[in-house]
Amino acid sequence: MTNTVWQPLESSRWLQGDQSIPCDQSIPCYICKSANSRDAEYCHDCSAPMALARQAAGQHLPPGMIAVVGASGVGKTVYLGLLMDMLSRQTERMQFSARGAFSVNLQQTTISALAQCQFPSKTCNEPDRWNWVYCQVRRNASSPTIELIMPDMAGESILEEMDHRNTYRVIKEVLKKSSAALVLIDAGQLCDGDQGQDYFAMKILSYLSEVEPSSKHGWSERPIALVFTKVDQAEVCRDDPAGFAKTHAALLWQLCQQRFSNYRFFAASVVGACAWHESATQGRRRVPLRVEPRGIIEPFEWLMEQTIGPKKWRPFALSK
Numbered sequence: 001m002t003n004t005v006w007q008p009l010e011s012s013r014w015l016q017g018d019q020s021i022p023c024d025q026s027i028p029c030y031i032c033k034s035a036n037s038r039d040a041e042y043c044h045d046c047s048a049p050m051a052l053a054r055q056a057a058g059q060h061l062p063p064g065m066i067a068v069v070g071a072s073g074v075g076k077t078v079y080l081g082l083l084m085d086m087l088s089r090q091t092e093r094m095q096f097s098a099r100g101a102f103s104v105n106l107q108q109t110t111i112s113a114l115a116q117c118q119f120p121s122k123t124c125n126e127p128d129r130w131n132w133v134y135c136q137v138r139r140n141a142s143s144p145t146i147e148l149i150m151p152d153m154a155g156e157s158i159l160e161e162m163d164h165r166n167t168y169r170v171i172k173e174v175l176k177k178s179s180a181a182l183v184l185i186d187a188g189q190l191c192d193g194d195q196g197q198d199y200f201a202m203k204i205l206s207y208l209s210e211v212e213p214s215s216k217h218g219w220s221e222r223p224i225a226l227v228f229t230k231v232d233q234a235e236v237c238r239d240d241p242a243g244f245a246k247t248h249a250a251l252l253w254q255l256c257q258q259r260f261s262n263y264r265f266f267a268a269s270v271v272g273a274c275a276w277h278e279s280a281t282q283g284r285r286r287v288p289l290r291v292e293p294r295g296i297i298e299p300f301e302w303l304m305e306q307t308i309g310p311k312k313w314r315p316f317a318l319s320k
């Protein structure tokens with residue numbers, strides 16, 4: 001008897017390294033550098049959108065990257081969506097603009113949900129469903145413009161990659177290439193005595209310290225903003241996030257001191273208060289009562305200053 005075996009026919013992989021394909025018919029993925037056909041929507045290898053490569057092509061300098069990481073439900077999507085919205089509406093602290101229609105999705109989804117007194121949905125685990133932001137930032141009209149890429153990755157996928165290396169190539173590549181990181185930690189859960197957030201943050205930082213251990217400009221020196229989220233539920237964290245870390249996330253605090261030289265703790269929240277809402281279709285879920293952003297821009301601003309220099313905004317020093 002012969003067993004039937006299903007073998008996926010990944011014909012796009014034939015493109016990789018095939019010297020016979022004329023250069024004008026393939027384009028390298030911006031994230032993993034695999035060759036893809038010019039009309040591909042997502043990279044066949046890491047599933048990053050090829051729009052990033054098309055957007056980056058022709059730029060004088062390659063865009064820098066900021067990794068946004070944290071457990072599922074910590075608030076990455078809401079934080080990033082609101083950050084984009086706030087940055088694009090103000091001009092005093094820095095000038096910001098999204099590049100490419102795909103870059104507006106995250107902001108649009110978040111703001112539409114909040115306007116309807118809802119939170120946006122949980123991010124899907126599949127990388128080709130993630131929202132990526134490609135943006136331009138500059139300090140003022142006379143300073144140079146910096147191009148930046150920030151993906152909104154799913155917390156469950158991040159955990160999977162931490163626990164089983166190379167499950168999500170795209171995550172590994174993003175963490176390798178990023179010049180800075182925003183690590184989000186749920187202050188509400190820590191206040192309730194749930195140490196899961198402390199362990200997760202430790203896992204992330206351990207992963208970062210191992211991702212390029214031999215690199216001269218490894219994560220031990222790159223700036224890391226550790227952002228306690230949902231501080232509307234954790235008043236004790238609001239005014240002294242570093243003190244809060246010391247008392248409520250002692251493992252994380254120690255690891256930072258031992259292995260990293262450029263990090264800072266922040267406190268942020270998107271809403272002023274939440275309530276529970278029960279519906280027949282969606283069950284019991286948290287809904288925002290009022291949007292009251294707090295500490296949203298500060299971590300990003302600090303990262304920009306650390307990466308680019310407080311006096312002069314120079315282009316990102318990209319790691320390989």
Ligand SMILES: Nc1nc2c(ncn2[C@@H]2O[C@H](COP(=O)(O)OP(=O)(O)OP(=O)(O)O)[C@@H](O)[C@H]2O)c(=O)[nH]1
Nearest residue numbers: 072073074075076077078119123154155269270271
């Ligand atoms: N109280 C409070 N709750 C928040 C805040 N931000 C987010 N939340 C809650 O946290 C939930 C998860 O937020 P998300 O932004 O979807 O979390 P995430 O980190 O993107 O999660 P994944 O997509 O699964 O990785 C929301 O549905 C809200 O219930 C906040 O500032 N305050």
Ligand SMILES: [Mg+2]
Nearest residue numbers: 076077122123
């Ligand atoms: Mg999300």
Ligand SMILES: [Zn+2]
Nearest residue numbers: 029032043046
């Ligand atoms: Zn790729």
